[in-house]
Amino acid sequence: MKQTAALYARVSTQRQEEEATIASQVAAIEEYATHEGYALRKDLYFLDEAVSGAKLDRPALDRLRDREGEGCYQVVICLSPDRLARVYMLQVLLLEEFRQAGIQMLFVNQPPVSDSPQSQLLFGIQGLFAEYERAVIAERMRRGRLHCARQGAMVNPKTPYGYDYVPKTGREGGRWEINAEEARVVRQIYAWYTQSEPMTIQEITDRLNRDGLQPRRGKCWRSSLIGNILRQTQYTGLAYYNRTEKVYHEVGRLRKIGHGKRLCPVSMLRPTEEWIAIPVPSILDKDIWRMAQERLKTNQRFSMRNNRNHRYLLRGLLICATCGHTLTARAGNGYFSYSCGYGGVHRAPDTPEHTCRIDGNTVETLVWNAVVELLKNPKLISQAWGCDEAANIEQGEKERLENRLRSLDRQQERLLDLYQDEQIEKPSYLVRKQRLDEEQKTFKRAFCKSSKRPSPNKSSRN
Known part of the structure; x- marks a missing residue:
């Protein structure tokens, strides 16, 4: 009695699909199955068209793997290991999965993979070469696209509305x-x-x-x-x-x-x-x-979003002194406050755990009274309007900048400790360090501007 076989074929690009490359794979597998005496059924043809072999998330491959336990096929036939997967470890994973399910994996262009050391060595070498070939192709395509883009001969074929x-036709891109x-x-x-x-x-x-x-x-x-x-x-x-x-x-x-x-x-x-x-x-x-x-x-900053019940005077204007996130206004049981939502489980790994909560009535009253007093004195408004942008930073803002700079220094130290203890890899360390360095430069410039601002007492005496 003939064993029932499932057919799997794959092409990586839309161009290969249009050139009927997948049809040639199907023809070769059908010829191989007929010669070896395996029965192929049309409902067991699994074809992935224009799908990369560097990942397991493929529609046809998922359907093939889902039907492993149904017993509807005993053999899977594929043209070559690189059609099954472009990454060697993925090839090994799939072969082991099929083996545990009692299913034999066959490739048209090479002998059956057995448990002998020679067969496993040959399969491993072929898998590594397939992975190397994929990396070479990807690098060539990347460099080619960059060259075309620098020459102005390449734009994204997916255009925005308008x-x-x-x-491209001939030599024109x-x-x-x-x-x-x-x-x-x-x-x-x-x-x-x-x-x-x-x-x-x-x-x-x-x-x-x-x-x-x-x-x-x-x-x-x-x-x-x-x-x-x-x-x-x-x-x-x-x-x-x-x-x-x-x-x-x-x-x-x-x-x-x-x-x-x-x-x-x-x-x-x-x-x-x-x-x-x-x-x-x-x-x-x-x-x-x-x-x-x-x-x-x-x-984006002042959008009401889904808030329909409360109008917060300082919505989007208050900032946490520790992590720099905008404080969120919350109301309930006749009480409302401004609080930081990034001080607990949602905080970044390099940010210390903290709590920042301000009574809404208190802070809004203070700000409102300060604005009223400012409006009662037109001279202060004209002075503030004519001053340099850096001179508008109040003492409270200066303290916030100092706190944030101290926090960034602590984050730099903790990040360096994590890297020295080999708890994070070098690429991750460099990305985080660059982000911290840029933020430190920004806050240092703002702090320097605030330090040059003349004090209010001197301005009033003059």
Whole structure:
């Protein structure tokens, strides 16, 4: 009786799929199964199209592994080990999983993998070469893309709303062209958002839906889509390549904010000198775009979000002296306060545990009375308006800067201790140290400016 076999094939890119590379794999496996006397069933064809072999998260492979215990197949046939996985350790993991399930793994282009030392050595060498080949291909593609971007011959084929992508023809690289109808909508959105009586993002969304205009995808506009359009930097005529990079050393480590371990790599901005600027047709004037960004920042800081019951006078204005996070206003049982939510389990690993809570009625009364007194004395307002920006830092702000600088010094010491004790790796240490150094420079500059400010007593005597 013939053994039932499952077929697995994979291609890495859309181009390979279009060139029917996966069809050639299927044909080779079918020929091999017929010659060796295995029965193939169409419902046991598992094909991953345009999926990387460097990961196990693949739709067809997941379905193949899910049916291991059903007993519907006794053999899995694949063209070669690198089609099963590009990473040697993943190959070993899958083979061991199939072996424990009583399933034999066969490859068309090599003898069956047995438990003999020679067979295991050959399989290991082939797996390592497949992994090396993948690394070489990835590096060549990366360098090629960088070279094309520096020559201005490469832009992202996924264009933001307002542009169309024109594929490369001959020696000319691909380029973006303005979509006249979409560009008109983009300009209208920015005009509504930056006018003297600006509309909110939700009001813009409702207006576009009432006018019967449809987005590029979907049947109606959503506020998230409008927000994304308002944050696009390309509309001013300059797109950037090599702007971000994925950082993998944080995977598996505890999150700096929140619970659990990080499962995915972190996307971080590269240094600005590594960005590659690519000119594209401009849709907006730079001043209009900057106005929109300023309003987005203001709205993000002072947005009411889901708060409908309480109006806090100092919402978004108070900062924790220890960690620098904005204090959150909370109300309940007739009492409200401003408190820091990053002093306990949600704090960063290099931040000490702390508690910061201020009675809302007390601090709002103090601030309100101070503002009233200031408004009663026009001379103080005119003096403050004409002074340098650094002269506006009060004594309380100066104390906050001193506390924050001391906290950063302690964090630097703890971070160095962790590195010397080999509790963190060098890449993680360098990333955290760079972040702390940049923050220290910022606070030191602000502190120096505050120290040069003349004292209020001297100003009153003069």
